[in-house]
Amino acid sequence: MKQFTPSRAIARLPDQVFATQANRIAAVRSEGHDVILLGQGTPDQPTPPHILDALKEAISVSSNLQYPPFRGHDFLKEAVAAFYLREFGVEIDASTEVAILLGSKAGIVALPQTIVNPGESVIVPDPGYPDYLSGAALAGAKAVPLPLLEENAFLPDYSLLDPHDVANSRMLFLNYPSNPIGATATAEAFEATVAFADANDICVVHDLAYGGITFDGPTRSFLETPGAKETGIELFSLSKRFNMSGFRIAFAVGNASVISAIETYQDHLYVSAFTPVQLAAEAALLSSQDCVTNLSDLYQARRDVLFAKLEEIGWDAPLSGGSFFVWLPVAPGYTSQQFADKLLHEAHVAVTPGHFFGEYGEGYVRLSLIADASRLAEAINRIKVLGLFTPADVIKF
Ligand SMILES: Cc1ncc(COP(=O)(O)O)c(C=O)c1O
Structure with a gap:
């Protein structure tokens, strides 16, 4: 059989490191161990x-099973505008300021190709969601890491950015509440972002994948920031919310x-x-948001149990303010990979x-609150038994 060489665009795509990790986990489970995922x-x-x-x-109405309009239904764009006004006090023109995406991942990977030319740069949060790198790679753009420091x-x-990189950059991705860190944004951080983007002609793409899942106050939309609409867009996903x-x-x-380019x-x-998916999304946006409050409360209760246990064993970590991730420093003397392997093999x-989330992610592991308390x-x-941490009450002696 002929072997066709993948295009340069495909060859530029970063490795799917998550698949390697999935194989390591599968190997331990296949030995019969009860792995807590x-x-x-x-x-x-x-x-x-x-x-x-x-x-x-919706699915029982035959006309709903035909092709939808190319750019999606107006009723859904109007529901998005109503939602932004109600939730965030932000006015949105449904006809020009909303695009329907097939998941925010599709938007993330497409967006650099709509605004950035080959050879130009895209600034990505580090640590950050790896698909920002994929979008930059497909566009032939250089990814410039923006260090997010504890x-x-x-x-x-x-x-912290090199001025030459900034001058060459056309797009900036940000994501709060954050995957993988669990950090939330402040109004000042978004204001500084608008000022930076405006001064350097950079398009901000704020990824609000975890909107509604914040523990110590309401979720902040980037579009609430004065001048935000002049400098960029927000990606709003229904997947997690x-x-x-x-x-x-x-x-x-x-x-x-x-929006027009996308x-x-x-x-x-x-x-x-x-x-039918667009009608379900309309129902989600226009009906009571109690289900979102309940979901956020559930993750918060899990977070609180987890942090109480972390404190008990002396594992000091930054408190997650949102998303369903917790960002934990590794025990002294370990790399992230060594530490994750130790937890997998010895604590299951x-x-x-x-x-996996970038150079600045070294020294940490990400844990998700996707398990009951x-x-x-x-x-x-199970991790306590490994004796990697020193409980605070022991230190006091
Ligand atoms: C930060 C972030 N952005 C975007 C996505 C993609 O979400 P979806 O494509 O389901 O909207 C995810 C999914 O895990 C994510 O963590």
Whole structure:
């Protein structure tokens, strides 16, 4: 059989490190061990019933099974505008400032190709969600890491960037509440971002994949920041907020020129999302958000149990303010990979090594709150037995 060489664009794509980790975990499970899986990012709770009802009702109408309009239904864009006004007090023009995406991943990977030319740069959070690198690679762009440091509460400090890289950059990705760190944004951080982007003609793409899942106050939208719409867009996903990860539905909201570019790009790739999915998304946005509050409360309760257990064994970690991730420093003397391997093989607890999320992720592991509180507590009990940490009450003596 002939072997065709993948295109240069495919060859530029970063390795899928998560697949390697999945194989390591599968090998330990195949030996019959009960592995507590805290590495993954898939919500464990069901989609709320009223959203499923809307889907079921929509699917029984035959016209809903035909091609949707190319750019999606107006009713859904209007629901997005109503939602942004109600939730964030942000005015959105449904006809020019909203694009429907088949999941925010599709938007993340496409966006650099819509604004950035080959050879130009895209600034990506480090540690950050790896798909930002994939989007930059497909566009032939250079990815410039923006270090997110613990001493800055994992918020951006643009003075850490090389001015030559900044001058060459056309796009900046940010993500709060953050995967993998669990950090949330402040109004000041978003204001500094608008000022930086405006001064350097950079398009901000704020990835709000974990909107609604914040523990110590409401979620902040980037578009609440004065001047945000002039400098960029926000990606708003329904996957985590409403446990709709399999539905593949999200939105890009904000700067009309960026929305127009992504709509044009998508005209050539898709015929929008399945109409019943768009109707279910409309129901999710326009109905009561109590299900979101309940979900956030559930993750918060898990977080609180976990941090109480961490304190008990002397594992000092930055408190997660949102998303369903916890960012934990590794025990002294270990790399992220060595530490994750030790937890997997000796405690049968699967976590994700921090360097998967970039150079500045080295020295940490990511744990997800995708298990009930008793499993989380059991995971820390198993790690305690390894004797890697010193409980605070012992230090006091
Ligand atoms: C930070 C971040 N952005 C985007 C996504 C993609 O979400 P979706 O494509 O389901 O909207 C994820 C999924 O895990 C994520 O963690």
